[in-house]
Amino acid sequence: xxxxxxxxxxxxxxxxxxxxxxxxxxxxxxxxxxxxxxxxxxxxxxxxxxxxxxxxxxxxxxxxxxxxxxxxxxxxxxxxxxxxxxxxxxxxxxxxxxxxxxxxxxxxxxxxxxxxxxxxxxxxxxxxxxxxxxxxxxxxxxxxxxxxxxxxxxxxxxxxxxxxxxxxxxxxxxxxxxxxxxxxxxxxxxxxxxxxxxxxxxxxxxxxxxxxxxxxxxxxxxxxxxxxxxxxxxxxxxxxxxxxxxxxxxxxxxxxxxxxxxxxxxxxxxxxxxxxxxxx
Amino acid sequence: xxxxxxxxxxxxxxxxxxxxxxxxxxxxxxxxxxxxxxxxxxxxxxxxxxxxxxxxxxxxxxxxxxxxxxxxxxxxxxxxxxxxxxxxxxxxxxxxxxxxxxxxxxxxxxxxxxxxxxxxxxxxxxxxxxxxxxxxxxxxxxxxxxxxxxxxxxxxxxxxxxxxxxxxxxxxxxxxxxxxxxxxxxxxxxxxxxxxxxxxxxxxxxxxxxxxxxxxxxxxxxxxxxxxxxxxxxxxxxxxxxxxxxxxxxxxxxxxxxxxxxxxxxxxxxxxxxxxxxxxxxxxxxxxxxxxxxxxxxxxxxxxxxxxxxxxxxxxxxxxxxxxxxxxxxxxxxx
Numbered sequence: 001x002x003x004x005x006x007x008x009x010x011x012x013x014x015x016x017x018x019x020x021x022x023x024x025x026x027x028x029x030x031x032x033x034x035x036x037x038x039x040x041x042x043x044x045x046x047x048x049x050x051x052x053x054x055x056x057x058x059x060x061x062x063x064x065x066x067x068x069x070x071x072x073x074x075x076x077x078x079x080x081x082x083x084x085x086x087x088x089x090x091x092x093x094x095x096x097x098x099x100x101x102x103x104x105x106x107x108x109x110x111x112x113x114x115x116x117x118x119x120x121x122x123x124x125x126x127x128x129x130x131x132x133x134x135x136x137x138x139x140x141x142x143x144x145x146x147x148x149x150x151x152x153x154x155x156x157x158x159x160x161x162x163x164x165x166x167x168x169x170x171x172x173x174x175x176x177x178x179x180x181x182x183x184x185x186x187x188x189x190x191x192x193x194x195x196x197x198x199x200x201x202x203x204x205x206x207x208x209x210x211x212x213x214x215x216x217x218x219x220x221x222x223x224x225x226x227x228x229x230x231x232x233x234x235x236x237x238x239x240x241x242x243x244x245x246x247x248x249x250x251x252x253x254x255x256x257x258x259x260x261x262x263x264x265x266x267x268x269x270x271x272x273x274x275x276x277x278x279x280x
Numbered sequence: 281x282x283x284x285x286x287x288x289x290x291x292x293x294x295x296x297x298x299x300x301x302x303x304x305x306x307x308x309x310x311x312x313x314x315x316x317x318x319x320x321x322x323x324x325x326x327x328x329x330x331x332x333x334x335x336x337x338x339x340x341x342x343x344x345x346x347x348x349x350x351x352x353x354x355x356x357x358x359x360x361x362x363x364x365x366x367x368x369x370x371x372x373x374x375x376x377x378x379x380x381x382x383x384x385x386x387x388x389x390x391x392x393x394x395x396x397x398x399x400x401x402x403x404x405x406x407x408x409x410x411x412x413x414x415x416x417x418x419x420x421x422x423x424x425x426x427x428x429x430x431x432x433x434x435x436x437x438x439x440x441x442x443x444x445x446x447x448x449x450x451x452x453x454x455x456x457x458x459x460x461x462x463x464x465x466x467x468x469x470x471x472x473x474x475x476x477x478x479x480x481x482x483x484x485x486x487x488x489x490x491x492x493x494x495x496x497x498x499x500x501x502x503x504x505x506x507x508x509x510x511x512x513x514x515x516x517x518x519x520x521x522x523x524x525x526x527x528x529x530x531x532x533x534x535x536x537x538x539x540x541x542x543x544x545x546x547x548x549x550x551x552x553x554x555x556x557x558x559x560x561x562x563x564x565x566x567x568x569x570x571x572x573x574x575x576x577x578x579x580x581x582x583x584x585x586x587x588x589x590x591x592x593x594x595x596x597x598x599x600x601x602x603x604x605x606x607x608x609x610x611x612x613x614x615x
Binding site: 019027107110113280 | 342346347367370373375381383385386399
């Protein structure tokens, strides 16, 4: 090993000034995005997987699903986008358990920074992660015939609702990431719980033909409100029929209510679960 | 020698010991992991915390580095109380945990940059410092490679480099050389010695007696969460018993005669037939020369005659009734 000399200029500037929360979060996001750049396959969950679903539903099942929209493919796309955004809770949870298990969170905790920066950084980067997926979905959609038929304002509102819902899902991710002990457990729970929930909605098939009890559940599913809101704002489907449940008649409002509601209920639980996991 | 700690002049100074543990207790449900541990580490010295797996070493370090809250008692690092001012403690210490907690998907340089930014160092300072640290730990070439492709020794070195980014007063090292090959281990020891010569205070936990012997000014032996002995390596060795005189006979048929001869001059003789060895308690060198003369005047041929001082391993055996070196089937210490 060699001997190095520290020049005085560097030495003097080597003063520890606890970084601002902004810099902490920026640093955490920088780190998480580096991970995506190093392992682009991490994006498979928001790119290859949803594209596969588009192809599967648009071309394999699509023929036998009848919707009141002119084109099933056009009707399908908002559903897939909502499903992709719902899975952002899995992205958060996986990243969090991995960091917890590898001791990285402990290392962060030994630094003069706020514990919240770990969570905020994780949330911001997972929203970016999911947004990449939304862009990929939109492009895929345009290729297969999906179009935005409403105005610019309405179109942006729909994307905004999608992000708002993704924000709410982050808290689901933090709760499960803090409670579950390993990435395998996260994957297992997400696959058996969240996956079916994204199907028990109006994402891939209209709710009209479901059993009455299931239909009520599906139409009150927060994901259905989001999907209905996007379809309406983008002009991909006519308004819900008169016999549909109340949320589908007020999908924009209900998406906001659900998202805010989930956040208000889960955020304190999430912070508590994370603190408990990282305190002994 | 300037190593990395030379930034200290601009850092606030403090008086008193670098680390003080005061009656630290940690209970998990019905398990008492740390049971009334107290010790003091003067500035610029090295404390070795020696103990088997599960002795409570990691838990003690976690309490002193603000990662775990003591059930009772407290600790001060660089004059700051871990309970009253954890933020100040975090500013003045570095921690290298048991597993190398570097980010394996970042490069070595990016890992240093990550920690530097989280310490709030300026961008320029980080860049300059990263170069120095990488060079110091012979990682310059590997600096822009992803850590995933590093060897165990390289990860450890990077882990230590990352802990030194802000030139901390006090460095906690939890089993820094576990899993390293002997060469990487002695390389790491060399770096640690330089750090200490620059004034950094070190607390290191280890299961390796040699490591404690080589690096530590003082050793705290911990077992079942309690401090069972404390002192310099020499003091501990003296505590565990006197030196022994070991006589190795060349021919097995002379063993009995040698035993009889030795027994006439010492209080007690232990015979190891297989090794053709006789062991007797001895005070020191004078005993050895006295016995050497006795055998010199006899017909008995010797392979070897020597004074055996107790090793730290003997110390450990004496104190705890078991060997200290890690066993393959040892369980992980609870975290």
